[in-house]
Amino acid sequence: MANTLHPHEEHGTFITYAVGYTLSLVLTGTAFLVVATKAFDARGLILAIVSLAVAQLFVQLLFFLHLGRETKPRWKLIVFMFMLMVLAILVVGSLWIMQNLNYRMMPPHDLDQHIQQDEGIHY
C-alpha cells in the first residue's frame, strides 16, 4: 500500500518511543524521590524539580513528538519557539506585575518590617 510509509515524513520507531518512555520514567521517578526524601532545602528542591521537568519536556518533544526531525524549512520549530516567547512573556510578566503590586500594596507596618529584615535597609 502506498499510504503506509512516506520517506520524507518525520516519525519514530519502536526504539525512539521505548527510549523516550524509559527516560521519562526515570525523570519522573527522580523528581518524586527528590521531593519525598527532601534531598535539598526548599530552594534547591524547586530548582531540581523544575530542571527535571524541563528535561522531560525535551525528551518528550524529541522522542514522542519528533520535533526537530523535520526537513528545512522547520516551520514546526519556528512556531514552537514563538509559542515559547509568548509563554515566557505571559508567565514571567504576570508574576512580575503581581509581585510588584503586592509589594506596593503592603500595609505600612509590614513594609517597614520587610525593608528592614529582608532588604537589610535600616532607617
Added chain:
Amino acid sequence: MSQSVVVQPVSRGQADSKTIFGFWVYLMTDCILFATLFATYAVLRNNTFGGPSGSQLFGLPFVLIETLILLTSSFTCGLGVLAARHQYRTQVIAWFGITFMLGVAFLTMELTEFAHLAQEGNSWQRSGFLSAFFTLVGTHGLHITAGLLWMLVLMVQVLRRGLLPATVRRLTLLSMFWHFLDIIWIFIFTIVYLMGVV
C-alpha cells in the same frame, strides 16, 4: 474529442504534512491557554484565604500513580500509531484500547480527587488558590475527556472501515494531542503537586 484537464495532484504525503502542521499550530495555541492558567495559578497559589494550602491537601503517591498511568498511555499511544503506519489493524485496536483504558483510569483518579476535595469543603469556592487549582487541573481533565471521545470514534472507524489513509492521519493527530496532554501534565505534576508540597 475531449480534452482532459491536467490537475497536478498533491501527493498524499504533502497533504498529510500540511494537516499535521496545522494541528501543531493548534497545539501551540492550546499551550498558550495552559500558560495563562499556569500564570493564574502561580499568582494565586498563596492566596488560601485561611483555608488549606497545597501541602495539606495533596497526596504525592496518589499523584505519582496518576502521572505514571498517563505516561504509559502516551507510550502505548505512540506504539498504536506505529502499528497504524504498518497497517497492523489488530495491533492498532489493542494499543489504542490499552491507551483508552489507561486514560479512563487517569480520569477516574482525577475525578476521585476532585470529589474528595469538594466533600471536605475544599471546593473551588473555598479560596483563590483552590479556584486556580480546579481551573487548571480541570481544563486538563476536559482535554483528556475530549481525547478519549476522539479515540473511541477513531477505534470504531478502524474496526468498520480498516486503516484508510485518512484514518491513519487522524490517528497520528490524536497521538500528537495525547503526547501534548502528557507534557502539560508533567508541568502540573511539577508546579502544582511537587512544588505545593515543598
